[in-house]
Amino acid sequence: MKIVVAVKQVPDTATQVKISGADPKAIDTAGITWIVSPYDEFAIEEALRIKEKRGQGEVVAVSLGPDRVKEALRSALAMGCDRAIHLNDPAWANADTLATAQALAAVIKQEQPALVLCGRQAIDDDMGAVGAQLAEVLDWPCASWIMDEAVDADAKTVRVGRQVEGGLEVFDIPLPAVLSAQKGLNEPRYPTLKGIMGAKKKEIKDVKPGDLGLTPGAPQLMVKKLEALPARPPGRIIQGEVKDAVKELVRALREDAKAI
Amino acid sequence: MRIELTDEQAMIRDMAREFAQEHIAPIAAEIDRDARFPHETVKRMGELGLLGIMVPEAWGGSGADTVSYVVALEEIARACASHAVIMSVNNSLYCDPVWKYGTDEQRARFLKPVAGGHALGCFALTEPEAGSDARNQHTVAVRDGDDYVITGRKLFISTGREASYALVFAQTDPARAHRGISAFVVEKNTPGFSVSKTEDKLGIRASDTAELVFDACRVPAANRIGDEGKGFHIALATLDGGRIGIAAQAVGIAVGAYERSVRYARERKAFGVPIGEHQMIGWMLADMATAIDGARLITLKAATLKDAGRPYTKEASMAKLFAAETAMKVATDAVQVHGGFGFIREAEVERHFRDAKITQIYEGTSQIQKLVIAREVLK
Amino acid sequence: MANAYWCIVEDDRKGAPKKVMSEVLGEAGRLAGGTVEAVWLTDKATDDGIKQLGAWGASKVWVLENAAFAPYIGEVWVPALAELVAKESPKAIFAPVTSRMREFVARLAARLGAGLSADSVGFAMEGDALVATRPVYAGKVLAKMTWAKTPWIATMRPNVFKPAEASVAKSAQVEKPSVKIPTPRMKLVERREEVSTGLPELTEAETVISGGRGMKGPENYVILEKMAAVIGAAVGASRAAVDAGWRPHRFQIGQTGRTISPKLYLGFGVSGAIQHLAGMRTSKVIVAVNKDPEAPIFKIADYGIVGDLFEVVPALTDEFKKLLEK
Numbered sequence: 001m002k003i004v005v006a007v008k009q010v011p012d013t014a015t016q017v018k019i020s021g022a023d024p025k026a027i028d029t030a031g032i033t034w035i036v037s038p039y040d041e042f043a044i045e046e047a048l049r050i051k052e053k054r055g056q057g058e059v060v061a062v063s064l065g066p067d068r069v070k071e072a073l074r075s076a077l078a079m080g081c082d083r084a085i086h087l088n089d090p091a092w093a094n095a096d097t098l099a100t101a102q103a104l105a106a107v108i109k110q111e112q113p114a115l116v117l118c119g120r121q122a123i124d125d126d127m128g129a130v131g132a133q134l135a136e137v138l139d140w141p142c143a144s145w146i147m148d149e150a151v152d153a154d155a156k157t158v159r160v161g162r163q164v165e166g167g168l169e170v171f172d173i174p175l176p177a178v179l180s181a182q183k184g185l186n187e188p189r190y191p192t193l194k195g196i197m198g199a200k201k202k203e204i205k206d207v208k209p210g211d212l213g214l215t216p217g218a219p220q221l222m223v224k225k226l227e228a229l230p231a232r233p234p235g236r237i238i239q240g241e242v243k244d245a246v247k248e249l250v251r252a253l254r255e256d257a258k259a260i
Numbered sequence: 261m262r263i264e265l266t267d268e269q270a271m272i273r274d275m276a277r278e279f280a281q282e283h284i285a286p287i288a289a290e291i292d293r294d295a296r297f298p299h300e301t302v303k304r305m306g307e308l309g310l311l312g313i314m315v316p317e318a319w320g321g322s323g324a325d326t327v328s329y330v331v332a333l334e335e336i337a338r339a340c341a342s343h344a345v346i347m348s349v350n351n352s353l354y355c356d357p358v359w360k361y362g363t364d365e366q367r368a369r370f371l372k373p374v375a376g377g378h379a380l381g382c383f384a385l386t387e388p389e390a391g392s393d394a395r396n397q398h399t400v401a402v403r404d405g406d407d408y409v410i411t412g413r414k415l416f417i418s419t420g421r422e423a424s425y426a427l428v429f430a431q432t433d434p435a436r437a438h439r440g441i442s443a444f445v446v447e448k449n450t451p452g453f454s455v456s457k458t459e460d461k462l463g464i465r466a467s468d469t470a471e472l473v474f475d476a477c478r479v480p481a482a483n484r485i486g487d488e489g490k491g492f493h494i495a496l497a498t499l500d501g502g503r504i505g506i507a508a509q510a511v512g513i514a515v516g517a518y519e520r521s522v523r524y525a526r527e528r529k530a531f532g533v534p535i536g537e538h539q540m541i542g543w544m545l546a547d548m549a550t551a552i553d554g555a556r557l558i559t560l561k562a563a564t565l566k567d568a569g570r571p572y573t574k575e576a577s578m579a580k581l582f583a584a585e586t587a588m589k590v591a592t593d594a595v596q597v598h599g600g601f602g603f604i605r606e607a608e609v610e611r612h613f614r615d616a617k618i619t620q621i622y623e624g625t626s627q628i629q630k631l632v633i634a635r636e637v638l639k
Numbered sequence: 640m641a642n643a644y645w646c647i648v649e650d651d652r653k654g655a656p657k658k659v660m661s662e663v664l665g666e667a668g669r670l671a672g673g674t675v676e677a678v679w680l681t682d683k684a685t686d687d688g689i690k691q692l693g694a695w696g697a698s699k700v701w702v703l704e705n706a707a708f709a710p711y712i713g714e715v716w717v718p719a720l721a722e723l724v725a726k727e728s729p730k731a732i733f734a735p736v737t738s739r740m741r742e743f744v745a746r747l748a749a750r751l752g753a754g755l756s757a758d759s760v761g762f763a764m765e766g767d768a769l770v771a772t773r774p775v776y777a778g779k780v781l782a783k784m785t786w787a788k789t790p791w792i793a794t795m796r797p798n799v800f801k802p803a804e805a806s807v808a809k810s811a812q813v814e815k816p817s818v819k820i821p822t823p824r825m826k827l828v829e830r831r832e833e834v835s836t837g838l839p840e841l842t843e844a845e846t847v848i849s850g851g852r853g854m855k856g857p858e859n860y861v862i863l864e865k866m867a868a869v870i871g872a873a874v875g876a877s878r879a880a881v882d883a884g885w886r887p888h889r890f891q892i893g894q895t896g897r898t899i900s901p902k903l904y905l906g907f908g909v910s911g912a913i914q915h916l917a918g919m920r921t922s923k924v925i926v927a928v929n930k931d932p933e934a935p936i937f938k939i940a941d942y943g944i945v946g947d948l949f950e951v952v953p954a955l956t957d958e959f960k961k962l963l964e965k
Contacts, residue, residue: 221754
């Protein structure tokens with residue numbers, strides 16, 4: 001069973017993000033620590049578990065982005081993915097979620113996996129759209145925010161639990177399908193030293209739009225500009241004994257903030 | 261000169277950092293307080309390949325280099341010095357010599373499980389009367405047919421209680437003094453081999469430091485590592501590598517203490533400004549950062565020389581000396597930066613202070629390192 | 640009708656539109672200056688529900704009622720609505736951020752070849768163009784987004800937009816278009832209900848109480864639940880508390896949990912790690928109680944008490960009780 005995992009490289013949460021002085025539509029990438037988006041790690045882990053459980057198969061990591069994205073793909077390979085595909089071309093520099101989904105779909109049509117896994121959203125732009133859009137472009141069924149999954153013995157169907165308000169909806173989905181991983185699906189592994197040492201021997205294939213028969217057009221959604229978060233007005237520490245402090249807090253919430 | 265890590269070395273460091281911060285740092289204070297050996301996290305370190313880093317994959321190890329070992333060990337020590345010494349002993353003092361001096365048959369039996377992290381190894385050289393004067397070995401191994409019968413006592417053995425395999429040094433020919441010392445692997449549960457006590461210590465409290473007793477302990481001759489009389493050479497060569505590990509551990513302890521200090525100096529206010537803005541504190545932090553970088557660079561240099569197959573005895577001793585002195589100084593100043601809070605357990609900086617002390621003592625005291633360096637300089 | 644602003648209806652699965660629709664319809668009304676219409680895909684529309692949508696400002700409710708619309712399945716919803724979009728050419732398509740809308744609207748945008756601004760927190764017209772504001776990079780930066788063409792498709796973060804005032808004088812015209820209903824490949828096996836807490840849903844609640852590592856253990860959340868019952872709040876948790884196994888993941892607030900934007904957020908024993916702030920920093924009023932005066936959460940809090948939450952929580956609960964009993 002072949003599984004494709006879509007991976008995105010994002011700035012580490014703890015990284016300071018500054019708007020670029022040269023381009024108000026972009027952030028200053030100098031000094032940023034890049035990581036694999038955490039939800040994508042759940043997707044990688046689940047793909048590896050499916051392969052390990054079945055005792056055979058192939059897990060292919062795919063990512064779209066500039067040269068630095070190779071680092072993220074190498075992390076995926078170190079975790080245990082078998083090979084990687086890097087959609088690397090300036091024509092994709094301004095790709096929105098739809099253009100990304102179209103590029104990924106073109107690779108997936110070539111690879112013909114039984115299953116595509118991705119994270120529920122990338123933690124940089126938090127758009128959370130690529131998985132669903134990929135399914136639409138491929139005309140495949142999909143389930144978002146899955147909390148558990150089980151592929152049946154002959155790899156024809158996957159049973160998933162999709163998280164919704166107030167519960168979990170369990171579906172049987174014929175393969176091929178697209179699934180997006182929610183936290184709680186699994187606990188991603190760390191790459192082992194052997195995995196890290198072995199990753200350099202694995203292939204990362206560079207793919208251009210031409211290889212996929214694509215001509216990326218203008219994006220449908222564009223960043224007009226980025227703005228710093230307006231500063232919150234300074235807060236107030238309420239001093240004094242607990243019984244007085246809570247009285248004052250409740251008064252302030254009611255009378256000043258009108259929040260209760 | 262290149263001072264960049266390779267992609268693999270950087271990934272190994274990052275993995276060790278993430279693992280240490282997420283799984284080791286949260287328990288470090290507790291296992292220190294309870295002097296509890298961290299079986300669960302040590303097992304996971306084994307699964308990640310951190311316990312046999314430089315051993316080839318064929319013998320259960322990770323097939324990485326000494327630089328990778330150093331950067332990973334620093335990250336582990338930054339979170340917890342006890343985990344670091346367990347890691348260092350297993351890699352440097354057990355796996356390294358058994359790999360280097362063992363036969364393939366011995367590697368299969370004694371190395372593979374330990375390099376793969378399924379069992380732990382320890383290094384039993386020190387005796388009640390053989391500390392810095394390691395030649396003065398009183399433990400004897402008497403040949404009897406296909407066996408040796410070992411009798412004696414080993415003191416202050418790191419991982420001595422938890423290890424399944426001990427690399428034990430003993431006199432096979434007392435008349436030849438240190439040229440009569442040989443090395444043996446003794447398995448736990450061998451009749452006549454026992455752990456008589458575990459020490460209660462100032463620092464690295466979660467690592468076990470034990471006394472091993474050999475009472476007419478019969479060991480097959482097939483367990484002898486290297487030729488008869490080669491033991492002391494094996495011990496010294498092993499300690500060269502071990503010193504790189506302890507240097508990395510010391511750097512990690514220093515970094516842990518330093519980082520807490522920087523955080524505290526930014527947050528804590530005195531006289532209306534963060535204390536880091538007071539010159540006295542700022543200078544202490546500057547000295548800490550400078551010394552740490554120096555210690556790390558010598559350590560990486562020694563590791564690079566070892567990886568290149570070049571002599572590194574002097575550099576290993578320099579690294580160990582400078583890193584240990586740095587760890588002690590940085591940890592002492594870190595407590596000072598924290599003021600009264602630094603003296604309290606909750607601040608955790610006092611743990612770095614207690615842990616730092618041993619790096620100036622084990623695997624050759626700072627004084628012994630100076631002796632080694634002087635000898636090399638005067639060669 | 641052409642150029643209408645469409646609002647996709649999120650309902651309670653029992654025939655009533657959710658309250659968040661007043662926010663979506665309210666914002667659409669402010670932007671449209673023209674026609675705001677509701678589009679309701681459901682297995683069960685009710686007259687009361689339609690009246691409610693009208694009262695919130697929908698001039699028309701497109702009712703697509705079919706048993707196949709429950710539960711939500713993208714393969715069914717997307718072609719059905721796309722067919723109607725092709726006929727009616729709306730100018731904008733809005734929906735609230737809920738679990739199914741998130742996927743549905745993304746898939747629909749792909750089907751229509753249009754841009755999507757997900758989880759938007761603000762809109763403005765600049766000339767003839769709509770500009771959406773959405774937080775990015777863990778909420779550290781705001782991005783202004785524009786579309787290449789209509790329909791402008793966007794989802795809105797709950798509790799951010801001013802709700803429409805319900806007006807019984809207003810009513811909506813009802814239209815029940817016939818659209819083709821595809822047969823889905825995926826099949827529902829079962830729905831597993833979570834044990835109800837009896838408290839509001841985290842992402843919809845106007846008041847959220849959150850407990851962090853300072854709660855010391857799962858057994859102590861009962862004091863937060865007591866307060867929540869008094870003020871009608873949802874109870875959430877920080878990642879530290881969830882990772883420690885004290886609360887199920889569905890209660891996690893933050894980057895790898897839920898994003899909330901309540902009118903009032905009360906954090907107890909929450910330190911305020913960046914990844915927690917990413918999920919709650921658009922809350923209108925933030926209250927923090929922590930014994931560590933250096934806790935980062937105090938930097939964004941409107942009101943803070945430095946103290947032991949185990950003393951503050953019961954005292955504060957009593958004060959709330961006194962206030963609300965008045």
